Amino acid sequence: MKIGELARRSGLTAHTIRYYERIGLLPFADRDNGRRRDYDASILTWIAFLGRLKETGMPIRDMLLYASLREQGPKTGRDRRLLLEAHRTRVHARLEELSACLTVLDSKIAGYRAAEERTEADDEPDKRDEPARARTSGA
Amino acid sequence: MKIGELARRSGLTAHTIRYYERIGLLPFADRDNGRRRDYDASILTWIAFLGRLKETGMPIRDMLLYASLREQGPKTGRDRRLLLEAHRTRVHARLEELSACLTVLDSKIAGYRAAEERTEADDEPDKRDEPARARTSGA
DNA sequence: CTACGAGTTCGAGTGCACTCTCAGTCAAGC
């Protein structure tokens, strides 16, 4: 598989694939007789996993560490697990954080809704911009 | 309240507060007789809310839109609500995405754990780096 | 009066993760 096809199949651009190879996130690819990268389909699994790490907010420098452990073979399994476990903890924390924010967002939206209903009812403009607390003067 | 105290109380740096004012995320602050910013405590509520938006991944350009609607007073309530609802949808999607990734991460970790147990059992090195699929040759 | 520390503006610099341009190379088709 050439870089163009890998780009289509992985969702990365050819530019990004070369960039990832340059920085060591992808292993140095075999070249054909014309020095062009020629990939095995198995690289797709690795790219997909990198995608997960990225999606969960892992910085490239950490992915590089994981990648280098992977390059060193199965003896690094424990280190890789520890790395993933630490990351898992962070992702979990982020998840909780987002949930909490979602709650705040919901109550803010509810506040705006309530304000709109009041406005429809008495059509009275005011200067408030904090809809979460209802005006006591209202209906 | 001067910028230093606001920085301490909001968790932003004085640099960031000035930057936010410059780009319009914070309203232009009143100045004292020496041209220094003098804040009312109410700004803290706004900064906290901006923090929520930021925490949930809203880009500054969207926060700017929200801020400008807020500046225009209560007549923009509906627009602000729509903006927040759209954002809420994105945050929710992100949350699901993260949950899915967490599952993948968990199974990857479980795979490494299993590999470690096998290694402890038969102390046999191998070349595999995809722990999710167990070796059938194992005990 | 002088020193100090906190503030001011403006603009340049930083770190991240790409993203793109350039000049050149190569295999295949006409």
Added chain:
DNA sequence: GCTTGACTGAGAGTGCACTCGAACTCGTAG
């Protein structure tokens, strides 16, 4: 033999969100 189009490496450029430095101004304590 020539064109075409995907590919090459090196390096510059981009967008985001700050972050910092330089040179300056104030108000107050000593």
